[in-house]
Amino acid sequence: MGMDVILPDGARISDLLAHLEIPEGSGYLVSMDNRVKKPEDILKQDAVLHILPALAGG
Amino acid sequence: MKFININMTDKTLRIKDVPQAYMGLGGRGLTSTVINAEVPPKCDPLGPDNKLIIAPGALSGTSLVNTSRVSIGAKSPLTGTIKESNAGGTMGAALGRLGITAIIIEGQPTDDKLNTLVIDQTGTPCLVPADELKGMRTYAAAGKLLNEYGEKNSILIIGPAGEYKLKSASIQATDVDNRPCRAAGRGGLGAVMASKGLKAVVVSQEGKNADAIADPEAFKEAAREFAQAIKAHPMTGQMLPALGTAGLVAPVNSMGAFPSLNATQGVMKGWEKISGEALAELIGKRGGNASHQGCSQCIVRCSNEFVDENKNYVTSSLEYETIWAMGGMTGIDDLDIIAKLDYLCDDIGVDTMNTGVGIAVAMDAGRFGFGDGKAALDLVEQIAEGTELGKILGNGPDAVGKHFNHKRVPTVKGQSIAAYDPRGMQGNAVTYATSPMGADHTAGNVIGEYVTGALDPLKPEGQVEASRNTQIAMAAVDCTGLCLLASFPLTTPEGGMAFLKVMNAKFGLQLGPDDIPAMGIRVLKEELAFNQKAGITKEQDRLPEFFYKEPLPPHNKVVLITNEEMDGALNF
Ligand code: SF4
Numbered sequence: 001m002g003m004d005v006i007l008p009d010g011a012r013i014s015d016l017l018a019h020l021e022i023p024e025g026s027g028y029l030v031s032m033d034n035r036v037k038k039p040e041d042i043l044k045q046d047a048v049l050h051i052l053p054a055l056a057g058g
Numbered sequence: 059m060k061f062i063n064i065n066m067t068d069k070t071l072r073i074k075d076v077p078q079a080y081m082g083l084g085g086r087g088l089t090s091t092v093i094n095a096e097v098p099p100k101c102d103p104l105g106p107d108n109k110l111i112i113a114p115g116a117l118s119g120t121s122l123v124n125t126s127r128v129s130i131g132a133k134s135p136l137t138g139t140i141k142e143s144n145a146g147g148t149m150g151a152a153l154g155r156l157g158i159t160a161i162i163i164e165g166q167p168t169d170d171k172l173n174t175l176v177i178d179q180t181g182t183p184c185l186v187p188a189d190e191l192k193g194m195r196t197y198a199a200a201g202k203l204l205n206e207y208g209e210k211n212s213i214l215i216i217g218p219a220g221e222y223k224l225k226s227a228s229i230q231a232t233d234v235d236n237r238p239c240r241a242a243g244r245g246g247l248g249a250v251m252a253s254k255g256l257k258a259v260v261v262s263q264e265g266k267n268a269d270a271i272a273d274p275e276a277f278k279e280a281a282r283e284f285a286q287a288i289k290a291h292p293m294t295g296q297m298l299p300a301l302g303t304a305g306l307v308a309p310v311n312s313m314g315a316f317p318s319l320n321a322t323q324g325v326m327k328g329w330e331k332i333s334g335e336a337l338a339e340l341i342g343k344r345g346g347n348a349s350h351q352g353c354s355q356c357i358v359r360c361s362n363e364f365v366d367e368n369k370n371y372v373t374s375s376l377e378y379e380t381i382w383a384m385g386g387m388t389g390i391d392d393l394d395i396i397a398k399l400d401y402l403c404d405d406i407g408v409d410t411m412n413t414g415v416g417i418a419v420a421m422d423a424g425r426f427g428f429g430d431g432k433a434a435l436d437l438v439e440q441i442a443e444g445t446e447l448g449k450i451l452g453n454g455p456d457a458v459g460k461h462f463n464h465k466r467v468p469t470v471k472g473q474s475i476a477a478y479d480p481r482g483m484q485g486n487a488v489t490y491a492t493s494p495m496g497a498d499h500t501a502g503n504v505i506g507e508y509v510t511g512a513l514d515p516l517k518p519e520g521q522v523e524a525s526r527n528t529q530i531a532m533a534a535v536d537c538t539g540l541c542l543l544a545s546f547p548l549t550t551p552e553g554g555m556a557f558l559k560v561m562n563a564k565f566g567l568q569l570g571p572d573d574i575p576a577m578g579i580r581v582l583k584e585e586l587a588f589n590q591k592a593g594i595t596k597e598q599d600r601l602p603e604f605f606y607k608e609p610l611p612p613h614n615k616v617v618l619i620t621n622e623e624m625d626g627a628l629n630f
Pocket residue numbers: 124146147350351352353356357358359360361541542543544
């Protein structure tokens with residue numbers, strides 16, 4: 001499963017979420033190279049990203 | 059507000075007012091305070107001096123949603139420490155509605171006969187011989203008791219693992235559908251219950267004698283506000299109802315902290331097959347229930363009912379920790395097998411986490427191949443059969459490691475770690491090492507800090523403080539009967555305020571925000587004091603050596619928290 005998303009150079013995690021129409025504060029996290037990223041972090045070329053429910057506990 | 063004291067030596071039962079020293083306490087706060095005050099710290103956990111204490115939370119039995127946790131405490135035969143393990147289902151609310159603050163079971167019968175404790179709708183207890191339940195598994199035995207006493211009862215019950223007094227034996231609790239599928243799983247409390255000659259506790263759910271509420275109108279209003287906060291929070295309003303706790307498989311793997319193949323990998327190959335998303339899809343396709351209400355008064359519905367291809371019930375609720383222990387640790391990537399293993403553990407009455415990790419240790423030692431589901435099913439069956447290997451597995455990963463002379467055993471104080479590798483989430487290293495309970499995720503899981511990006515999970519900075527704060531918060535929540543999974547709104551201003559108002563209206567108090575952590579600290583102090591008197595030293599507040607020496611892929615980190623830092627974590 002997965003999809004390709006093309007964004008301009010220098011795009012940030014927040015741009016990706018906006019592109020996918022995921023509102024801020026909706027409880028999703030983005031991980032890139034097995035690290036949780038913040039909205040202001042810059043996306044890397046060809047990176048594999050996971051957009052995940054920010055679940056905690058269990 | 060009453061205690062039911064049961065002495066199993068002479069089978070005497072007494073109902074008494076709650077002693078002044080224990081007034082206002084509930085759940086873990088009560089079990090731990092009583093144990094510290096009344097149980098000789100160096101006693102044999104399976105001997106007559108230990109006490110088994112069953113206590114609903116301080117808010118259980120009220121109309122507040124999600125407050126049906128029941129705390130069960132004793133000195134643990136697994137860890138040698140004080141232990142509280144809590145379960146959902148219907149028991150917390152049932153005891154609360156009867157105005158029962160705690161059941162305290164002490165002494166030891168001189169024969170090997172089993173008994174059932176029955177508490178009717180007036181709150182009157184009696185002991186009934188239960189020899190016909192001897193050796194029975196929990197589903198069949200609970201079904202028999204419900205036939206006899208009626209469907210509107212709640213049950214705590216042990217299975218064969220408890221009767222063998224194995225160190226991973228659980229106490230199973232019935233859910234809203236009367237299945238013994240919720241568990242006070244950790245610490246071998248099922249063995250303590252067996253040592254008291256007790257097979258089951260049956261409690262009427264029809265009690266109408268809940269403790270008075272100081273300000274009923276204010277309580278009603280605040281309870282409504284808290285329920286709204288639960289619905290409004292993305293975790294309790296959307297994610298847990300959709301995916302259950304299994305929704306954690308994806309984020310923890312993508313953070314590289316999912317201990318796999320006996321904690322040699324941080325990402326499980328093929329984790330997508332056992333993720334919450336895959337689970338919900340499979341259950342949905344087969345016509346099971348992916349958003350099931352497991353516990354009384356729950357509006358979150360994190361539970362699920364797993365069914366087979368013919369829509370026949372297999373188990374409830376398949377949780378993240380079990381999927382990890384039986385799947386990630388063993389390399390079994392088949393949800394059908396994991397679900398069967400979950401059912402078997404509930405039915406035999408054994409902790410799914412300790413058992414899955416024990417199987418993984420046996421696999422790592424070369425006794426079986428990783429991913430061998432058939433071997434895993436056979437091994438768990440052997441616990442019920444009482445074979446030598448079954449008993450070794452039922453005594454937990456340390457026993458398995460010793461038997462196979464294998465050193466990589468991920469436990470602290472004998473209890474397995476949970477589904478967050480301490481090298482990939484350094485704060486959980488602190489919790490595993492320092493919790494008075496042994497390695498335990500519910501004692502202070504720091505993952506919330508990582509998924510929100512507030513803390514870097516791989517750096518040592520800030521981890522001790524994060525673990526300390528979470529351990530304090532969890533100790534406080536465990537006093538109230540509130541389900542841990544419904545506690546996320548406490549971190550929002552509206553939810554936190556509503557909860558304070560609930561507590562104040564219930565008890566006629568003027569608590570402020572600082573009083574909740576103060577309650578948690580008080581509980582932890584009781585627990586640490588008991589452990590110290592029991593001879594537990596700082597040297598035992600350590601992780602196994604391999605966590606400091608073997609880097610975990612993909613981040614290739616070891617545990618970076620020093621011993622001095624660990625020692626300062628709960629230095630109140
Ligand atoms: S959220 Fe899950 S564990 Fe908590 S009360 Fe509801 S069904 Fe039970």
